[in-house]
Amino acid sequence: MTSADFRIAVQQHKDRVYTYAAWMLGDREEALDIAQETLMRLWKHRERVEASKARAWLLWAAYRLCIDRLRHTATQRGAVNRLMDLVQPTADDEASRSLQRCELRSTLAAALGTLSVRDRAIVLLREMDDLSYDEISETLGLPIGTLKAALHRARERLRVALAQSGVTT
Amino acid sequence: MNRLEDAPELTCSAVRELLHKRLDSLPTDDASCAQMARLDAHLQACPACHELDEGWRHVREAIRALPRLEFPQAALARVWRATELDTRSVGSPWRIRTAVGVAALLGLFAVGLGWVLPALVGRDHTTSPTPGDARTPAQPASEPAYTAIEIEQATEQTRVVLGVTGRALRRVESATLDGIWADTLAPAVRRIRVRLPFISSQP
Numbered sequence: 410m411t412s413a414d415f416r417i418a419v420q421q422h423k424d425r426v427y428t429y430a431a432w433m434l435g436d437r438e439e440a441l442d443i444a445q446e447t448l449m450r451l452w453k454h455r456e457r458v459e460a461s462k463a464r465a466w467l468l469w470a471a472y473r474l475c476i477d478r479l480r481h482t483a484t485q486r487g488a489v490n491r492l493m494d495l496v497q498p499t500a501d502d503e504a505s506r507s508l509q510r511c512e513l514r515s516t517l518a519a520a521l522g523t524l525s526v527r528d529r530a531i532v533l534l535r536e537m538d539d540l541s542y543d544e545i546s547e548t549l550g551l552p553i554g555t556l557k558a559a560l561h562r563a564r565e566r567l568r569v570a571l572a573q574s575g576v577t578t
Numbered sequence: 579m580n581r582l583e584d585a586p587e588l589t590c591s592a593v594r595e596l597l598h599k600r601l602d603s604l605p606t607d608d609a610s611c612a613q614m615a616r617l618d619a620h621l622q623a624c625p626a627c628h629e630l631d632e633g634w635r636h637v638r639e640a641i642r643a644l645p646r647l648e649f650p651q652a653a654l655a656r657v658w659r660a661t662e663l664d665t666r667s668v669g670s671p672w673r674i675r676t677a678v679g680v681a682a683l684l685g686l687f688a689v690g691l692g693w694v695l696p697a698l699v700g701r702d703h704t705t706s707p708t709p710g711d712a713r714t715p716a717q718p719a720s721e722p723a724y725t726a727i728e729i730e731q732a733t734e735q736t737r738v739v740l741g742v743t744g745r746a747l748r749r750v751e752s753a754t755l756d757g758i759w760a761d762t763l764a765p766a767v768r769r770i771r772v773r774l775p776f777i778s779s780q781p
Contacts, residue, residue: 412661419657423649431647445653452661517640535602536641542602561598568633571640 410460418463419448425538426467432533433475435522443478447471468538469548472530479526513571520570527551528563535560588620593627601634 410418426447431440447470451458458466521529530549534540546553588596596617621628724732 415661419654423654424646427649428647432644437647440647441650441653444649445657448657449660452657513640514644517637517644532641536638537644557598561594564598564634564637565630567637567641568630571636572633 410455410458410463412455414460414463415452415455418451418460418467422464422467423448425464426471429468429533429538430471430475432521432537433472433526433530434478435518439478439482443471443474446474465540465544465548468534468540472549475530476526512574516571516574517567520567523570524563524566528559531556531560532563532567588616590620590624590627593617593620593624594630597627597631597634601638 423444427440427444430443430447431437434440434443447467450470451463451467454466521532524532527549531545531551534545534548540548542553542556545551546556549556551559596613600614600617621631
């Protein structure tokens, strides 16, 4: 990819990478570090990355960096607590003023935090970033069969968590 | 006859697999339309599968409604700044860096060649004269080489010319060799430039 392609890719995917890292790590500051590092790595490796695959490459790089970060810093319980922090209502968040929606987000964040890092990555890539099975498989280096089984299992766990909490959309 | 009624009833396990496919917008088999019709029929009749369908859709909607973060402008500026600095230093593409390096080496080589080559040529011209060669060793490039006999003759002739010229100057106070001797001088002497000394009007 050229320098111009790099700038386009950054403009298109910077928020996606930042959000993905935040939901993987549950920490805005660490996610910001990861997102910046991911973008810089794309710059360094731009000659080997096709412009059409920039999104998948960025998410792959962010995933690897998140894994490394979590190995050093996170415990499972800590991950749950930090994910909860991401859904705390803010003054300028109009949607968060709905108590019911806030409860739903908190419950979902807690449930996401109980998933393994890999399963959480799969769910986020599929449901939040709308990647196809092939793209997720390429991004995480997983066989399609393993990926589907993990996704179905994670969906069911999240469904049970939401059902038990009694909150609805 | 209704084809749905003819087809075997879907099991709950098969229905759940189809629910995931539909949720992920994956293509089903050739009989997809009929299969989806049977799926919907099953969901109406099976509360457990219906609950799963509702629940998984709910999960998807909830995840898609999670807050998205906006990459801060300050962080974006840091990224641009870092890439610009990288471009100026080591981050430029390797082809450009290589080309610049090769050009620098060629430039140094050319400068070195321009320095060394004249010295080598001059050494060839002035060193190792063959025996019996009486030509002078270090003539300027624009001057022809003279033999020792030619120089001796020119020196004698110059003394005579300067003497005659000196006497002529007593009469006219200014003269040139060409004006005095015209074509009578040998070519080697004719090349000698003699200038009258500047005579100041001040005492």
